[in-house]
Amino acid sequence: MKKRVLSLALIPLLLFYAIPVGAAEKEQRTWKDEIAYSVMIDRFFDGNPKNNGDADVLNPSAFNGGDFEGVTKKLNYLKDMGYTAIILSPIFSNEDNGYHGDWVKDFYKTDAHYGTKKEFKKLVNEAHSREMKVILDFQVNNVGPNHSWLNDPDKKDWFHEKKDISMDSGQRNLESGWVNGLPDLNQDNQETREYLLDAAKWWIAETNIDGYRLNQVQHVPKDFWKEFVKVVKSEKSNFYTVGDVQGDADLIASYKEAGIDAFMDYPQNAELRKAFAAPDQDLAPVLDAAKDPSFTQALFMDTQNMPRFTKDAADHNENPGARWKMALSYIYTTPGVPIVMYGSEIALNGDKAPNNHQLMNFKTEQELVEYITKLSDLREMYPALSKGNMKVLYQKGGTAVFKRVYDDETVVVVMNNTTKTQTIKLAEKNLEENKELRGMLNGDLVRSKDNSYSIVIDRESAEVYTLASKSTINIPYLIIIGLVLVIFGIFIALILKRSKRNRLK
Numbered sequence: 001m002k003k004r005v006l007s008l009a010l011i012p013l014l015l016f017y018a019i020p021v022g023a024a025e026k027e028q029r030t031w032k033d034e035i036a037y038s039v040m041i042d043r044f045f046d047g048n049p050k051n052n053g054d055a056d057v058l059n060p061s062a063f064n065g066g067d068f069e070g071v072t073k074k075l076n077y078l079k080d081m082g083y084t085a086i087i088l089s090p091i092f093s094n095e096d097n098g099y100h101g102d103w104v105k106d107f108y109k110t111d112a113h114y115g116t117k118k119e120f121k122k123l124v125n126e127a128h129s130r131e132m133k134v135i136l137d138f139q140v141n142n143v144g145p146n147h148s149w150l151n152d153p154d155k156k157d158w159f160h161e162k163k164d165i166s167m168d169s170g171q172r173n174l175e176s177g178w179v180n181g182l183p184d185l186n187q188d189n190q191e192t193r194e195y196l197l198d199a200a201k202w203w204i205a206e207t208n209i210d211g212y213r214l215n216q217v218q219h220v221p222k223d224f225w226k227e228f229v230k231v232v233k234s235e236k237s238n239f240y241t242v243g244d245v246q247g248d249a250d251l252i253a254s255y256k257e258a259g260i261d262a263f264m265d266y267p268q269n270a271e272l273r274k275a276f277a278a279p280d281q282d283l284a285p286v287l288d289a290a291k292d293p294s295f296t297q298a299l300f301m302d303t304q305n306m307p308r309f310t311k312d313a314a315d316h317n318e319n320p321g322a323r324w325k326m327a328l329s330y331i332y333t334t335p336g337v338p339i340v341m342y343g344s345e346i347a348l349n350g351d352k353a354p355n356n357h358q359l360m361n362f363k364t365e366q367e368l369v370e371y372i373t374k375l376s377d378l379r380e381m382y383p384a385l386s387k388g389n390m391k392v393l394y395q396k397g398g399t400a401v402f403k404r405v406y407d408d409e410t411v412v413v414v415m416n417n418t419t420k421t422q423t424i425k426l427a428e429k430n431l432e433e434n435k436e437l438r439g440m441l442n443g444d445l446v447r448s449k450d451n452s453y454s455i456v457i458d459r460e461s462a463e464v465y466t467l468a469s470k471s472t473i474n475i476p477y478l479i480i481i482g483l484v485l486v487i488f489g490i491f492i493a494l495i496l497k498r499s500k501r502n503r504l505k
Contacts, residue, residue: 031240031261033386034133035332035376036339037083040304041091041114042099044342044360045070051115054096060354063099068115072123075130077362081369082376085133087213087242087339089304091120095144100304100353101137102182102215103144107199121207128208135211135240136203140196140228141219142182150183158192160184165219175221187224197231204235211240217255218245225258233259242298242337253294262296262337265289269300275398276301276327277312279419279460283400287392290334297336301327301344308341308356310349320347321368322460326417329441329462332375333385333404333413345369378440378464384411385464393430401426401455403467410467412437416457426453437465 046052047069055063071086078086090101093109101111110117124134149155162184165177178184187193203209212232217225225243232239243260245252249267268289275281301309301324313323324347331338342348346364350356379385388406395401398417401424403410410431416422428434428451437446437453441464446453448470457463 030387032337033380033383034085034337035083035379036085036087036135036298036337037078037081038087038089038300038303038339038341039071040066040089040100040342040357041068041071042066042089043357045074045362047071047073048115048119051113053113055113057359060357061099062097063113064359065113066359067113068110068119068123072119072126074362075123075126075132079130079132081345081373082380083340084131085135085210086127087135088137090137090139090215092139095146098144100357102139102142104139104142105144105147107196108202117206124207124209133210133240135213135242136209137215138200138212139215140185140187140200140224141216142179142184145182147183155191157189158186160186174219177219179216179219184219187221193224193227197228200228200232201235204232204239208236210236210238211242213242213244214260215244216246217243217260218247218251222255222258225255225260229259244303249294256295262298264303264339265293265295265297265299265336268297272299272301272327272330273309273312276323276330276417277309278316278318278323279417280398281417283398283415283417284395286330287395287400287402290390293335298339299331299334299336300339300341301331302341302356304341304357305353306356307352308348308350309344310347311351311356313347314349320349321365324368325371326415326460326462328372328375329413329415329464332379333411333462333464334402335390338379340372345372374441381440382409382411382466383407384409393426394424399424399457403431412465412467413462414455414457414465415462416459419459421459422457424455424457426455428452431467434470435467436470438468439463439465 042064044066046065046067048067049065051067052065053063055065057064071088090104091110091114092101092104093106093111094101095103095105110120127134143149149158160176160178163177165173165179176184185192185196187196200212214225229241232241241260243255243263245255245263246266252263252266255263268286271285271289275283275286309324309327310320313320324344328340343358343360345368346361347368348358350358384404384406388404388409388411391403393401393403399422400415401412403412412431414424428448431453434448436448437455439445441462444463444465446455446465
């Protein structure tokens, strides 16, 4: 009884100190506020074994059984981690063993292994009911290797002439060559173009999806993408497009004129993987890549087309969990939209496809899941982490400090990607005088003293601080709490006295 009453009495006090000070008021949500989880449908969760067909869970190159119902059943799992958008691998009907979605057979049908259009619409509706957006991978560059159009004389002009392609070819060759030997669609042909545009509009109208991730953008003419973006946004004004352009920053930026909202940031990804695969790596190249981006960034550590980041850590004989914490701390707190590949929360491993497409396991260690949830909560709580400008305050080797500022809110991120505890002194002029830094990840507290802030950060860790006025003792509040405790004490004493009297009787 005593413990229960004391706990109730302490609740107001705990709530008082738990309220984040300086958090900006919520504003209308934009795409910059999203945190996306990328799902390979076939490898995520088998919610309905009845649609498995020829799926073979023992064959990494075949369908394994994941489906729309499986994703729907795991929406709460994703929501609880803080994800506000899901990016789904292509859902269109594919040829045999096209579990990845790149061997399209019919742009107007869902693949039978995943389920029906009705089940997909249920997935979208369930996501929307949880305030989560749904983005589809959309492949317009090619169809499957044995598509029926290849044998249709009336569709001869729907394809470019078969020829190999290399990434260092000229632009025309990039747009007309057959990538990975797959039949390359000719978007300059008006019938082909109209078919693809109509299909893109149809899925929006039919299912109310929220965006497309556009694959192999550099292999399709820019004028097509310009028309594509115009068409999909005419169907849904806030429709989101993410371009997958595999090239340097200049090449990626050249597609801005098409109106694509954001681009997968491959240049920064290369630096991220180098920096965070092992400790004691220089963070300067990563921070340089983040400066003044010429395009809106979608930040990621890996995709379904590259080896897992976990493999990089394993190749350095490092603990993947620690490496993932450092990497995610960075992409969650710097400008851009974080996109996290399925299985990252369990440090899924794998080299090139299909080894990087292993089945998801939901029964593994939860430490990384909890850390991701913390980062998501902070990004949701403090708009500076998604909308604020960024300024590097300190950088030396594997240690860095930067601040994000939005309106009157300042968030300071400290990263120690080294094998030793680091002490960093920041001059007050870099922040504000007579303030304090309140750690939101690990609970650290740093007060300004002698015109500086002295931050001690453990090895291989990060901390996210909010800049706030120095906390003082709230005397009136403590008096009220004291009175509440006294009243409860009297109440308990009376109960105990009455109980004793009843026992004597």
